[in-house]
Amino acid sequence: MKKVFLITMIGLFLGGCSLKKDAAELYLKEQPLHVEVVLPESITSEEPVPIKVILTQDGKKVEEVDSVEFEMWKHDDAIQATVEQPDKLEEGIYGINKTFDRDGLYYIKIHASKGDAIIMPQVQVVVGELSKSELEYLQKDVREKEEIHDHHH
Template identity: 35%
Template sequence: MRKHVIGLGIFISIISGSALTGCTVASDAADQYAVAKPLSVQLELPKNKQPDQEGESHTFKATVWQNEKQLSQVDFVHFEIWKADGTLTYSMEPAETEQNGVYSIQKTLPKSGLYYVKVHAGVNSTMIMPTKQFIIGELSKADLKMLQDGAQPENGNSGHHH
């Protein structure tokens, strides 16, 4: 009986050792998983910082990057622009392709004040949505107070999701 118990103990040890061997981490485990390739967007704000007169518009440009390389093929680039006080809102609209990896949109900004622009860009199920604050013309007292209070872009209205 004692031999059977010892034999059973050895058998269990061998089986346990074999099972645990399969649980070790392979030396190339990290290479077998997809590595995140974050997107970035370089946003170019309009050079003209004055309100538009009739027939004029401001141009916004975005360049999409991934792994420090400018991307010429993306799934989408949309712009969303709004005035901080809510008196002017351009909901999310697709950008025009200017050249390899540069996308633009033109919008009329007829009023002075504090504005925000949000770029929605996506590539292969990866999406980025940076928001940037800018000023056109002169700030009102209300705009200045918002800035002093640490104004945050709260008014963007995406319209729909991707």
């Protein structure tokens, strides 16, 4: 009889500790930010280039963000990275006009945050003509990704 009572009490105790099925709904869930980088099809050095990002959260354009920054550098010169604050063009859309001083392979990293949601996507940008070393770098990068992909088969 004691065992039945003990098992019943343990069952009631554990049952009281379990989460309700809707417990997760009771807490505000931060939706992840999504960034779409919009660039012209071709970019020429020494000409202003519009660079825009569209920030969405839960499928809607983000009205207000805590911060948005564009970090940019040439592929072989990360030490010379620049950080620029874009203008708010319209709700959820931020942009700058950037003039790249010379041809080459560049990276743009977007830093965006709203509440606890932080995102830092990075894109490669080709400005004008690539040098031989930049082409080799890109081809090496592609080969390494293919080799990694081949190991998974």
